[in-house]
Each structure stands twice: as structure tokens, then as C-alpha cells.
Amino acid sequence: MMNNTNASKPTPDEARAALAEAALQKKRAHQLYNRFSGSIFIVWGTIYLIAYGVSFACPEFEPIWLPLVLAGFLISFWLGGRMGAFLRSSAGRAFRNVWAGFGVAYFLLGWSFGATSASGQLFSLVVNLFVAYALFVSSTIVSLPTLARAAVVLALTNTFFFVFAPSWYDPAMAGLGLLAVLVGVGMVKNREL
Amino acid sequence: MAYLAGLGSDAAVEFGALQEALGLTEGNLSRHLSKLEEAGYLQIEKGYERRRPRTWIRMSGRGRDALNAHLQALEEIAKQARYSKGEA
Numbered sequence: 015m016m017n018n019t020n021a022s023k024p025t026p027d028e029a030r031a032a033l034a035e036a037a038l039q040k041k042r043a044h045q046l047y048n049r050f051s052g053s054i055f056i057v058w059g060t061i062y063l064i065a066y067g068v069s070f071a072c073p074e075f076e077p078i079w080l081p082l083v084l085a086g087f088l089i090s091f092w093l094g095g096r097m098g099a100f101l102r103s104s105a106g107r108a109f110r111n112v113w114a115g116f117g118v119a120y121f122l123l124g125w126s127f128g129a130t131s132a133s134g135q136l137f138s139l140v141v142n143l144f145v146a147y148a149l150f151v152s153s154t155i156v157s158l159p160t161l162a163r164a165a166v167v168l169a170l171t172n173t174f175f176f177v178f179a180p181s182w183y184d185p186a187m188a189g190l191g192l193l194a195v196l197v198g199v200g201m202v203k204n205r206e207l
Numbered sequence: 208m209a210y211l212a213g214l215g216s217d218a219a220v221e222f223g224a225l226q227e228a229l230g231l232t233e234g235n236l237s238r239h240l241s242k243l244e245e246a247g248y249l250q251i252e253k254g255y256e257r258r259r260p261r262t263w264i265r266m267s268g269r270g271r272d273a274l275n276a277h278l279q280a281l282e283e284i285a286k287q288a289r290y291s292k293g294e295a
Contacts, residue, residue: 029284036209036278042228043213099256100224102263103215 045204047105047156050097052201054090055164055194061086062191070184076134087117108155116148135176135183142172142187160201164194208248208274211266219252222262240264248273 024032061082068075094110120141127137146169153161171190175183210228214220220228226236243249248270252263266274 024281024284026285026287029281033278033281033285036281039209040213043210046214100221101214101218102220103218105215105218 044157046097046101047158048160048201048204050093051152051156051158051161052198052203053093055198055201057086057089057093057198059191059194059196059198062194063188064191066184066188066191070188083120105155109152112148112151112155116144119144135180138183138187139172139176142168146172160197164197167193208243208266208270211249211264212271212274216271217265219263219265222264225264243270246273 065079065082068078090113094113098106098110123137123141123144127134146165149161149165149168153159153165168190171186175186179186210225211218211220222236226233229236231239240249240251244251248267250265250267252265254261254263
């Protein structure tokens with residue numbers, strides 16, 4: 015239709031139908047980013063739910079954090095690699111760079127806090143604020159408002175419980191993990207929240 | 208074309224992924240892509256990814272301009288019809 019100058023002009027109804035179809039195709043394309051982000055939410059939401067839940071209920075099992083976090087990074091970059099196998103874009107590269115940078119910052123923070131025996135909860139506060147920032151930057155790269163909303167919820171919940179209810183910090187973060195899993199499932203099923 | 212536009216202005220999508228997303232057969236999609244490439248609206252690159260042959264499809268600047276002009280023309284037609292109905 016775009017190339018054939020001899021084609022008859024579409025009727026208004028045909029024009030509206032074509033516009034609706036174009037809008038639908040654009041939305042379907044954008045949902046690739048939505049589904050990918052949803053998968054990441056499910057992975058990290060599960061990690062938060064298990065690790066913070068265990069930290070609260072059975073503090074002696076707190077070393078579970080390290081293998082869970084390592085597994086989380088490996089799975090996340092594997093998912094990213096899978097997406098990169100069929101889609102290449104500057105947005106995708108920027109998205110990957112933000113989270114690779116976060117990964118480096120996370121391990122540097124972990125080493126710093128571990129070496130100085132600083133408070134575990136302070137470490138969580140700082141890491142989660144970094145996560146919130148990375149989520150916010152990611153939302154601007156791939157135009158997904160859900161990521162920005164997640165950033166705000168994480169930053170506010172993280173800070174509130176750290177300051178006003180530190181004994182409930184771990185359950186609150188576990189609860190956020192459960193919320194992230196539910197949001198992620200919704201995003202994977204193509205319902206942008 | 209609209210699907211490619213939705214992926215981002217510089218995005219390249221692999222043939223198999225595009226076929227699955229659009230629900231077309233391989234032959235059908237190839238024919239569409241050939242016509243669009245002949246018109247200069249697409250760039251098709253063949254390469255390898257982990258030793259597997261891959262075909263990547265990217266919309267050209269000319270293709271983006273043509274798509275935008277086409278959508279704008281459709282908007283005008285739809286708008287004129289609404290305006291005419293309003294007058295009546």
C-alpha cells in the first residue's frame with residue numbers, strides 16, 4: 015500500500031483499521047522489552063523472597079545470599095543473551111550496560127562492606143538504592159513505566175523500613191520480592207502495569 | 208514495518224523472531240521483505256551467530272520516513288471523515 019501510487023485511496027474505515035493495526039504491531043514489538051523485564055522481575059523477586067525471608071526466619075542460614083545472588087546474575091545475563099540472539103538495538107545495549115555496571119558496583123560494595131564488617135542491613139539499604147536507580151534509568155531507556163514505578167516503590171520501602179522499622183526490614187523486602195514476582199508474571203503475560 | 212518501528216529506530220530483528228511475531232510463513236515473510244528491501248525501506252544483513260546463519264532485518268531511514276508519511280496520510284483521511292461527519 016505504501017509503495018503503490020496507483021492504489022485507490024483507502025476509505026476512512028480502512029484508514030482507521032490500518033492505523034489501529036499499526037498501533038497494535040508497535041505495541042506488540044514493545045512488549046518484547048516488557049516480557050524480558052518481567053522475567054528479570056520473577057528471578058530477582060524470587061531471590062528477594064527467599065533470601066530476605068530466610069534472613070528473617072533463620073538468620074543462621076544468611077550465607078544463602080551469596081549463591082542466590084550469583085545465580086541471579088548468571089540467569090539475568092543468560093536471559094539478556096537470549097534476547098540479544100534475536101534483537102539488537104542501542105536500547106538493548108544501554109540496558110545491558112546499566113545492569114553490568116550495577117553488577118560491578120554490587121560486588122565492589124559487597125567486598126567493601128565485608129572487609130570492614132559493616133552492618134548487613136546498611137549494605138542492603140545501599141544496594142537496594144542502587145537497584146532502584148538502575149531500574150529508573152532502565153525505564154527511560156526502554157520506555158517502560160513499570161520499571162520507574164518499581165524503582166519508586168523499592169526506594170521508598172527500603173528507606174522507610176531501614177529508618178523507622180529496622181526489625182521489619184527483612185520481611186518488608188521479602189514482601190517486595192513476592193510483589194515483584196507477581197508483577198513479573200503479569201508482564202510476561204503481556205499485561206503492562 | 209510498524210512492528211520494526213515499535214522495536215526502536217535502530218533495532219535489528221532476526222528473521223525467525225520476526226516470522227514468529229507476525230505469524231507468517233517463511234515464504235510469505237521473505238516475499239514481503241524482498242519487496243520492502245527493493246523499495247529501500249529495509250536493510251537485510253546476513254551473518255552468523257554462534258556458527259548458525261542468521262538474517263537480520265532493520266528498517267532504513269527512508270523506510271521510517273515512508274512509514275511516518277503513510278501513517279500521517281491515513282490520519283488525515285480518518286480526520287477528514289470525522290470532520291465531515293461533524294459538519295453533517
